[in-house]
Amino acid sequence: MTILEKAPAKINLSLDVLRKRDDGYHDVEMIMTSVDLADRIELERIDEDKIEISLESRYVPNDERNLAYKAAQVFKAAYCISEGVHIRIDKSIPVSAGLGGGSADAAAVLRGLNRLWSLDIPLKELADLGSTIGADVAFCVYGNTAIARGYGEKIEKLPSPPPCWIILAKPDIGVSTRTIFGQINVETIAHPDTPTILEALREKDFNKLSKNIGNSLEDITFALHPEVMQIKEAMIHAGAAGVLMSGSGPTVYGLVEHQGKATRIYNGMRGFCDEVYLVRLLG
Known part of the structure; x- marks a missing residue:
């Protein structure tokens, strides 16, 4: 079986x-x-x-x-x-x-x-x-x-996010979660606005969601691996509505509402790193 x-x-x-x-x-x-x-x-x-x-x-x-x-x-x-x-x-x-x-x-x-x-x-x-x-x-x-x-x-x-496309871009490095968490200073790290993100999910508000996604670990990973920050900046410049590092990195994702624009950003990001994916949300 x-x-x-x-x-x-x-x-x-x-x-x-x-x-x-x-x-x-x-x-x-x-x-x-x-x-x-x-x-x-x-x-x-x-x-x-x-x-x-x-x-x-x-x-x-x-x-x-x-x-x-x-x-x-x-x-x-x-x-x-x-x-x-x-x-x-x-x-x-x-x-x-x-x-x-x-x-x-x-x-x-x-x-x-x-x-x-x-x-x-x-x-x-x-x-x-x-x-x-x-x-x-x-x-x-x-x-x-x-x-x-x-x-x-x-x-x-939680309610599912509003329908959208996701571009995932991963540089050719690995990041140790243990190393990143070992450098956390809870007093100084940035904290995302979780209540507003929850509101955006309940309201199915793509723009509110895109503006408020956040990750306390970004600055730590960016300091150790500047290329991750460069990918985020490139994706913002390309026009993704919301851009964030996932987990402890190094993958950066962008939220895009329409397929045509998502495809253009996907094609553009392939010039920055080898592992780029265009996917939909399941959740």
Whole structure:
């Protein structure tokens, strides 16, 4: 028996870091939405009680360092599963990009194993399990649009954004989330206007949304990787209505209301970096 799951990427409409906790994590408030750029996960039962991962990517490990492997590991432990599984990952989401690719894969594995072994576990329970693997996994279990609080484990569903096109542009670098969070000074970082972003979603107001998206981590990543700031400036100059770095970077995205303009900006941005995508919102 084989199960297929899509693992959509996410972008941050907001990312606010509120405080550093005693356990070393940060309390955050993040509005995220899924986009139509996805990895493809294939799950197949195997007789031996083990986890196998296969994928064609020199940047992604195929062992316990992979979040998809960890997802299968915690799932099997939580529900006392003694069967094995082979996980095949077809990567389309860029790696170390701020688009939640690893988290999306882990979430897809949790959903897929639930189907593979016919357990009928509620999404809330899968999301709680996912939050033990990584900060964005709980959101990715649900997908669509939501606000995540705590360290990312508290999920509240939100209305979908107004329909629009998204240009994603990723420079040829990777960014370490741990490094970026290690440089946060909560007293001095910029904080996005989350209430206004929530209003824009409720009102389906594209212009209000575009003007208020924000990310507390941008200045830190820009200081370490100036090319990310240059991509943002290029996309603003090209005419995208709202432009923001997603997650800890380095991917920058632009919101564009109409397809013709989005296509022009997409073509223009391909001169700045190799990995450029034109996608729609799923959430």
